[in-house]
Amino acid sequence: MKSKTIVVKLGTSILTGGTRKLDQAHMVELVRQCAALHRHGHQVVVVTSGAIAAGREKLGYPDLPPTMPNKQMLAAVGQCHLMQVWQNLFSIYGLQIGQLLLTRADLEDRERYLNARDTLQTLLHNRIIPVINENDAVAIAEIKVGDNDNLSARAAILADADLLILLTDQKGLFTADPRTNPDATLIEEVTEITDQLRSLAGDSVSGLGTGGMSTKLQAADIACRAGIEVVIASGKTPEVVGRLANNEKVGTRFKAQANPLEGRKSWILAGPQSHGEIHIDVGAVKAVHDKGSSLLPKGITKIAGEFGRGEAVRIITPEGKELARGITRYTADELERVRGHHSDEIESCLGYGYGPVAIHRDDMVLL
Numbered sequence: 001m002k003s004k005t006i007v008v009k010l011g012t013s014i015l016t017g018g019t020r021k022l023d024q025a026h027m028v029e030l031v032r033q034c035a036a037l038h039r040h041g042h043q044v045v046v047v048t049s050g051a052i053a054a055g056r057e058k059l060g061y062p063d064l065p066p067t068m069p070n071k072q073m074l075a076a077v078g079q080c081h082l083m084q085v086w087q088n089l090f091s092i093y094g095l096q097i098g099q100l101l102l103t104r105a106d107l108e109d110r111e112r113y114l115n116a117r118d119t120l121q122t123l124l125h126n127r128i129i130p131v132i133n134e135n136d137a138v139a140i141a142e143i144k145v146g147d148n149d150n151l152s153a154r155a156a157i158l159a160d161a162d163l164l165i166l167l168t169d170q171k172g173l174f175t176a177d178p179r180t181n182p183d184a185t186l187i188e189e190v191t192e193i194t195d196q197l198r199s200l201a202g203d204s205v206s207g208l209g210t211g212g213m214s215t216k217l218q219a220a221d222i223a224c225r226a227g228i229e230v231v232i233a234s235g236k237t238p239e240v241v242g243r244l245a246n247n248e249k250v251g252t253r254f255k256a257q258a259n260p261l262e263g264r265k266s267w268i269l270a271g272p273q274s275h276g277e278i279h280i281d282v283g284a285v286k287a288v289h290d291k292g293s294s295l296l297p298k299g300i301t302k303i304a305g306e307f308g309r310g311e312a313v314r315i316i317t318p319e320g321k322e323l324a325r326g327i328t329r330y331t332a333d334e335l336e337r338v339r340g341h342h343s344d345e346i347e348s349c350l351g352y353g354y355g356p357v358a359i360h361r362d363d364m365v366l367l
């Protein structure tokens with residue numbers, strides 16, 4: 001089977017088993033399933049909820065008013081505990097984990113987005129399991145994603161994932177909330193997220209989770225538009241992670257709308273354009289155009305205009321023709337200093353580096 005990148009989002013409801021404590025017996029079972037995927041060569045990213053619940057548990061269920069600072073305190077305490085538990089459990093399978101705490105601001109600012117993406121990709125490249133949560137302890141309402149369903153969709157885009165699995169306490173999306181509607185039936189496949197479908201998805205009523213099915217549908221919408229398949233399923237279904245990776249019919253599956261590259265390419269063409277230009281030599285034109293390679297500093301002859309890291313710039317041939325557009329990994333100033341140099345020399349030219357390419361082939365659209 002082709003190696004896939006799979007994001008597994010674990011909601012508070014499944015991590016606590018509906019109780020006030022982390023259900024470590026079940027967490028180890030989920031870790032075992034993720035470790036099996038990893039062993040089969042897949043890349044696994046975990047998005048974990050449960051920090052606030054873990055904080056309450058750790059502090060002995062204090063009676064606190066539900067203010068923002070109190071929730072942030074619980075998250076600060078709980079996040080340490082949660083990560084300690086994940087680290088212990090993954091180490092049973094000989095796996096290292098790395099923590100990423102994100103806020104909306106990290107995902108919307110292009111430079112911070114690229115930095116987060118580089119870290120995530122580097123963790124995956126080194127076979128370390130990224131474990132992501134929102135940075136609840138510092139994020140106030142304005143910079144919060146707000147719920148981990150939406151966060152997981154953004155993390156899936158960041159990781160270039162093939163599949164996003166949202167594991168919760170229900171078998172998937174039902175025609176109504178099964179807690180209050182015993183006749184509700186499971187919807188097995190969704191090809192389009194319509195208003196009618198949204199009207200079926202209710203909020204969380206357990207007092208544990210955030211957003212219920214409605215935020216899961218928002219997440220599915222975001223990920224599917226970016227070309228990522230999404231499944232909502234129960235974390236209690238035996239071997240759920242491996243079965244979903246094998247395309248088995250479990251839970252509610254949402255079809256991806258386009259392949260990820262097309263989604264990103266349309267963003268490059270449709271997104272904010274800078275006036276920056278990167279002029280390249282004949283060798284680089286051949287590499288980029290004929291071989292589909294990334295653009296390296298070596299083939300850059302001239303930089304025109306100001307641009308920052310993560311901006312979309314124009315790539316210009318020696319004849320002055322626009323060959324492609326792409327998202328640059330270096331600023332105009334930085335490229336000015338490294339142009340013509342071999343990629344190995346980037347670090348010595350700048351004193352730091354963001355990798356060997358100026359524009360990665362996946363971040364480039366040929367015109």
Ligand SMILES: Nc1ncnc2c1ncn2[C@@H]1O[C@H](COP(=O)(O)OP(=O)(O)O)[C@@H](O)[C@H]1O
Binds near residue numbers: 177178
């Ligand atoms: N149409 C629906 N189908 C399934 N579950 C639903 C639906 N509408 C609302 N829900 C509720 O969503 C809850 C899951 O969301 P939530 O409590 O936020 O869990 P998590 O912690 O996994 O994010 C379920 O327990 C269920 O009560």
Ligand SMILES: N[C@@H](CCC(=O)OP(=O)(O)O)C(=O)O
Binds near residue numbers: 013048052211
């Ligand atoms: N970031 C919060 C979880 C927020 C959230 O969306 O929770 P859930 O609905 O259980 O996925 C925490 O760690 O407690």
